[in-house]
Amino acid sequence: MKETKRRVELFSFYDRTGLEAHLARMAGRGWLLEKIGAFLWTYHKIEPRQLAFSVCYFPRASQFDPEPSQEQQTFYEFCAHTGWTLAASSAQLQVFYNERPDPIPIDTDPAVEVEAIHRAMKRGVLPSQALLLGVAVLNGALFVTRLLGDPIGVLASAANLFTGLCWVLIIALLGVEWAGYFSWRRKAVRAAQRGEFCQTRSRRKLQIASLVLLTIGLAYYILSVLSSGSRMMVTLMVLMFCVYIPAVFLLVFNIRGLLKRLKAPAGVNRAVSIAASLVLSLAILMGITFGTFYAYGRGWLSRDADAAWLPLAVDELTGAERQDYIRASLTDQSLLLARFTAQ
Amino acid sequence: MPRAKFQTLTEQMFYILLCLREECYGMDILDKVPAITQGRVNVGSGTLYNLLEQFAQAGMIRATRVEGRRRSYLLTDFGRDILRREYNRIRAQAEDYRLAFGEE
Numbered sequence: 001m002k003e004t005k006r007r008v009e010l011f012s013f014y015d016r017t018g019l020e021a022h023l024a025r026m027a028g029r030g031w032l033l034e035k036i037g038a039f040l041w042t043y044h045k046i047e048p049r050q051l052a053f054s055v056c057y058f059p060r061a062s063q064f065d066p067e068p069s070q071e072q073q074t075f076y077e078f079c080a081h082t083g084w085t086l087a088a089s090s091a092q093l094q095v096f097y098n099e100r101p102d103p104i105p106i107d108t109d110p111a112v113e114v115e116a117i118h119r120a121m122k123r124g125v126l127p128s129q130a131l132l133l134g135v136a137v138l139n140g141a142l143f144v145t146r147l148l149g150d151p152i153g154v155l156a157s158a159a160n161l162f163t164g165l166c167w168v169l170i171i172a173l174l175g176v177e178w179a180g181y182f183s184w185r186r187k188a189v190r191a192a193q194r195g196e197f198c199q200t201r202s203r204r205k206l207q208i209a210s211l212v213l214l215t216i217g218l219a220y221y222i223l224s225v226l227s228s229g230s231r232m233m234v235t236l237m238v239l240m241f242c243v244y245i246p247a248v249f250l251l252v253f254n255i256r257g258l259l260k261r262l263k264a265p266a267g268v269n270r271a272v273s274i275a276a277s278l279v280l281s282l283a284i285l286m287g288i289t290f291g292t293f294y295a296y297g298r299g300w301l302s303r304d305a306d307a308a309w310l311p312l313a314v315d316e317l318t319g320a321e322r323q324d325y326i327r328a329s330l331t332d333q334s335l336l337l338a339r340f341t342a343q
Numbered sequence: 344m345p346r347a348k349f350q351t352l353t354e355q356m357f358y359i360l361l362c363l364r365e366e367c368y369g370m371d372i373l374d375k376v377p378a379i380t381q382g383r384v385n386v387g388s389g390t391l392y393n394l395l396e397q398f399a400q401a402g403m404i405r406a407t408r409v410e411g412r413r414r415s416y417l418l419t420d421f422g423r424d425i426l427r428r429e430y431n432r433i434r435a436q437a438e439d440y441r442l443a444f445g446e447e
Contacts, residue, residue: 056389074369074412078388081370108387109355109394116393195353 005031006040010207013093013125014117014181016055018202023087023095027051032097036090038253052098054084054106059119063091064269066260079106092120110192118185129174136170143167156337158224159233165217169210176206224333232296239288247284252277349401352429355386359394360426363418366407369395398422 011019023033028050031043058072068076068089075094076086082104084096096106107113143164147154154160180203188198225237255276259269315321332339352360358376367375369391376386386394395416398404403422408415418426 054389070412074414075389075392077412078370078373078392081373082388084388104385104387106387106389108385109353109390111353112390112393112397116389 001045003045004034005043005045006037007043008039009041010204010211012177012180012200012203014121014184015200015202016117017199018204019055019095020053023053023055023097024051027053027097033087033095036088036093036095038249041088049099052100052103053087054096054098056094056096056106056113057092057116057120058089058094059092059116059123061089061092061094062124062266062270064256064260064266064273066263066266066269082106092124107197110188110195110197113197114185114188114192117188121181129177132170133174133178136167136174139163140167140171152337152339153332156332156334156339158221158332158334161334161336162217162221166214169214173207173210176203227333232292235295236288236292239292244281244284244288248277248281251280348397349403349425351432352425354384355390356394356398357426357429358384359386359391360398360403360418360422363404363416363422366415366417368413368415370413 009022011022026033026043027046028048030046030048032046032051033041034044035042058075060069061072065072079086079096083098083100084103084106085098087095087097089095107116143154143160146160147164154164180201184198184200191198222237222241225233252273256269256273259272264272332341349356355376358379359372361379362372362375372391372395373386373388376384395404399406399416401421402419403425404416405419406414407417
């Protein structure tokens with residue numbers, strides 16, 4: 001019998017209504033939240049029962065804190081006094097459960113709650129989302145510029161179409177996320193003036209649809225590369241998805257975790273983690289690029305040139321064998337177009 | 344129009360400040376407020392924690408003693424002024440009601 005369960009949870013950071021309802025449903029099925037990871041949430045098996053959940057926000061907490069601060073622990077003690085037990089936390093997000101029937105909520109003043117959520121959003125989520133949105137808009141604009149300048153090259157490339165899809169999805173998701181948050185905040189501030197709480201709205205269906213679309217795009221990209229027969233493209237793709245992305249995430253998360261275990265101050269951990277992520281991602285990317293082009297230059301990755309595609313060469317006229325140039329045929333193919341290049 | 348901070352007090356703010364007319368540990372307020380109001384008003388732990396922080400920042404209360412993580416607070420003169428202003432506001436409302444409907 002499985003004692004733990006790991007799930008991908010698609011909730012907005014501020015969606016406390018959706019999260020509380022979901023966690024109560026999980027407890028009713030016998031699963032209690034234990035840990036909030038970067039990608040997966042861990043639950044452990046319990047006797048199925050009705051538990052009340054409260055999702056609240058501690059704005060000064062950080063994912064780089066070596067342990068909960070004294071203030072945070074005082075906050076936990078306040079919550080424990082009214083029967084709330086901490087289930088899990090991640091940076092500013094704090095999840096409590098209560099076994100008492102009809103417990104006193106942790107947040108009883110809507111204005112105070114809205115302010116705490118906004119402070120947590122400003123400190124934790126909005127800056128990183130703004131940065132990602134900026135990068136996505138920049139890349140989206142580059143994609144459109146390339147599309148206008150070289151429509152055949154872009155539309156015939158599965159890689160270009162896939163990355164274009166990624167940036168469009170990121171812009172759409174973040175746009176919806178920001179519009180949703182600021183719309184909720186405006187309503188919540190008005191409701192708080194009347195002394196009322198304002199429920200948050202889940203956007204799980206949109207997030208699931210985006211994830212499905214992304215998976216289809218990725219599958220299509222992988223199949224296109226595999227069917228292209230280009231050993232260089234296949235090697236680059238394998239290195240990118242099996243080495244580069246997992247290596248960067250693993251190294252950065254492990255560095256952050258190690259510094260937390262060593263009780264490094266949050267500022268030091270943040271600085272080292274950001275520096276490590278930049279240096280490592282650049283170093284690994286350079287290594288992969290250099291290695292691939294080196295191998296390609298040596299002919300280890302090039303496909304046997306297809307004589308039918310290639311232009312006439314000097315050695316075919318003279319009969320003398322020449323080894324000082326590379327002959328290659330390249331195929332770019334997507335759902336929309338195919339382009340064949342011989343050189 | 345948004346209400347200026349602490350221009351008027353919510354019921355929970357009023358009772359938290361009222362509890363702090365005498366030195367009191369923050370956590371004890373969670374029990375004192377329902378006791379004073381016969382269970383009519385409850386203050387949530389998160390709300391209390393945040394309000395104590397905001398009151399201290401506004402100079403309405405001050406920390407008097409720190410024992411480990413336990414911290415006790417006391418109302419300041421400024422906090423007392425705000426509490427008195429709120430009391431006068433509520434009394435004026437009650438008086439207006441009395442004038443309108445008489446003693447019931």
